[in-house]
Amino acid sequence: MSLEEQEKLLKERFPEALQEKPKEVKKGLPPLPNAEKGKVKTRFAPNPDFYMTLGNARPAIVSHEYARMYEGKFVLRFEDTDPRTKRPMPEAYEAIKEDLEWLGIRWDELYFQSHRMEIYYDLLKELIRRGGAYVCTCPPERWRELRDAGKPCPHRDEPPEVHLERLEKIFAGEYGEGEAVVRVKTDLKHPDPSVRDWVAFRIIDTSKHPHPLTGDEYRLWPTYNFAAGVDDYLMGITHVLRAREHQQNTVKQRFLYEHFGWKMPEVIHFGRLKLEGFVLSKSKMREMGLRGDDPRLATIRGLRRRGFAPEAIREIMIEVGVKKSDASISFSNLAAVNRKIIDPKARRVMLVEEPAEARLELPEPLTAELPWHPKVPELGRRSYEVRPGETVYLEKKDLIRAKKKGGIRLMELANFRYAGYDEERGQHVLEFESRELDKRYEIVQWVKEPVRAVVWRPGEGKGCALAEPEARELGGWVQMIRKGYAKVEGVDDSTLHLIYLHE
RNA sequence: GCCGCCGUAGUAUAGUCCGGCCAAGUAUGCGGGCCUCUCAAGCCCGUGACCCGGGUUCAAAUCCCGGCGGCGGCACCA
Structure with missing residues (x-):
């Protein structure tokens, strides 16, 4: 039976079987496990050691979006507990907040881990009393040997009082960097050696490495696993969304939760994110030595300056999701997502990058009326008058094609016959043919009495161009006609600065 | 090396848990057309994927086993 015959038969006997089922097209993020409306609490926990990057935007956006979806709460927490190797960058705190706001992310609660040290110390003492942690003064190499052998270090089984005493000595400054660490008891036979009695606190000499917020006030600092683990519980985080590099940390933190008798939040790990043509790693970005808002950078402020809309970044992150x-x-x-958002706002501007002069032979002056946007009349219009014999600038390529085709149409102005090249004056000569749109000819942008423009194509460099005079008044997004979208940086010395965005 | 995770079109994603409505959806890209004083936007048509090999089953993208490939972790970083 052919498909058609089968369909016919079905239609006759079981018409209901052919009813199209309305297929739910799910937009947005997949549901969260064990999530209840009104009870979800998520967090974004950046290390303020650099500007926010597109990579950071993923956990920030999906966490925020989930909180919004479930009408829950969203926490912003700065994880600045390493004044030594990942020293916070003072301006990053505010920069990250700005970037989040720009992305449309509002937080219900804000914390700085460096201001929560007393909380961590109290909990540490409690953990020691429970026999869940100990102060270890073994030299690192010795400890490593024992760990690899799956054996406890001599301090592990000492009574809590000994450790509490030693802890006080640390606070009193009797131990230097590396001379003592606090370890959480886990499983000495755990297949992943890094899980075995992991370090919860270490000494950092803040007289040499002052913390940007707390200076040298504290010298015993919690590690990520302790601080983040404890805070997720204390702040009532129900769902943690983080990158896959934290998978082992979840294993480690589970031991902490067991010691305290706490319930672990749901943890979701997602894969690495790449953006074609960009470096996403903070350390590599730092090495590039560029300003934080350089449009070549995949920092949020770099993307912003280049012209990406916050909605576009949000949309793409939600599409990518948490796989x-x-x-x-x-x-x-x-670019496609961004274009859809900015196109209605982008005024069309005529700009010539490889200019060649053309003299217009006209019987009488002509005026071109150009709307700033072909579909959005509210964006207004401008007009230019061209007089007989006046010079305009066109793209070299367009003039070459005009020569081949015999003519050219200057956008909204007129059709011209290509009448040759005036060697003496170094000008192409275009002769007026007609006003009405002539589809035989290519429609091109043109400029007269232009203003200087600099077009910065990130990744390629800056190039000079000539823009129509009215372009001086522009701001925000523009579309360089037949070239692509750009962001207006500003005008100085009567030069228009543009950053090329995408096609 | 050891431990762990993941493999659906060029890219991203839906479907995988609970096998059949999947002859695999959507977006973007690409090709073509329509519209249009831009090579933009909009509209229409087309293109293109279940990593490989076995097994279970009437039926496998979905379950099982084995390969292969990618990624992550193995810090007194986060």
Whole structure:
């Protein structure tokens, strides 16, 4: 039976079987496990050691979005507990907040871990009393040997009082960096050696490495696993969304939760994120030695300056979601999402990058009326008058094609016959043909009495161009006609600065 | 090396838990067309994927086993 015959038969006998089922097209993030409306609490916990990057935007956006979806709460927490190797960058705190706000992310609660040290110390003492942690003064190499052998260090089984005493000595400054650490008891036979009695606190000499917020006030600092683990509980976080590099940390933190008798939040790990053509790693970005808002950077402020809309970044992050596999965002995909958002706001501007002069032979002056946007009349219009014999600038390429085709149409102005090249004056000569739109000819942008423009194509460099005079008044997004979208940086010395965005 | 996670079109994602409505959806890209004083936007048509090999089953993207591939972790970083 052919498909058609089968369909016919079905239609006759069981018409209900052919009813189209309304297929739910799910937009947005998949549901969260064990989530209840009104009770979800998520967090974004950046280390303020650099500007926020697109990579950071993923946990920030999905965490915030989940809180919003479930009408829950969202926490912003700065994890600045390493004044030595990942020393916080003082300006990063405010920069990250600004970037989050720009992305449309509002937080219900704000914390700085460096201001929570007393809380961590109290909990540490409690943990020691419970026999869940100990102060270890073994030399690192010795400890490593024991760990690899799956054996306890001599301090592990000492009574809590000994450790509490030693802890006081640490506070009193009797131990230097590396001379003592606090370890959480886990499983000495755990297949992953790094899980075995992991370090919860270490000494950092803040007289040499002052913390930007607390100076040298504290010298015993919690590690990520202690501080984040404890805070997620204390702050009532129900769902933790973080990258897969934290998978082992979840294993480690589970031991902490067991010692305290706490319930672990749901933890979701997602894969690595790549953006075609960009470096996403903070350390590599730092090495590049560029300003935080350089448009070549995949920092939030870099993308912002280049012209990406916050909605576009949000949308793409929600689309990518929280899968465990790695995701590589293609630039054209990001551009497409962005284009849809900015296109209605982008005024069309005529700009010539490889200019050649053309003299217009006209019987009488002509005026071109150009709307700033073909579909959005509210954006207004401007007009230019051209007089007989006046010089305009066109793209070299367009003039070459005009020569081949015999003519050219200057946008909204008129059709011209290509009448040759005036060697003496170094000008192409275009002769007026007609006003009405002539589809035989290519429609091109043109400029007269232009203003200087600099177009910065991130990754390629800056190039000079000539822009129509009215362009001086522009701001925000523009579309360089036939070239692509750009962001207006500003005008100085009567030069218009543009950053090329995408096609 | 050891431990762990993941493999759906060029890219991203839906479907995988609970096998059949999947002859695999959507977006973007790409090709073509329509519309349009931009090569933009909009509209229409087309293109293109279940990592490989076995097994279970009437039926496998989905369950099982084995390969292969990618990624992550193995810090007194976060």
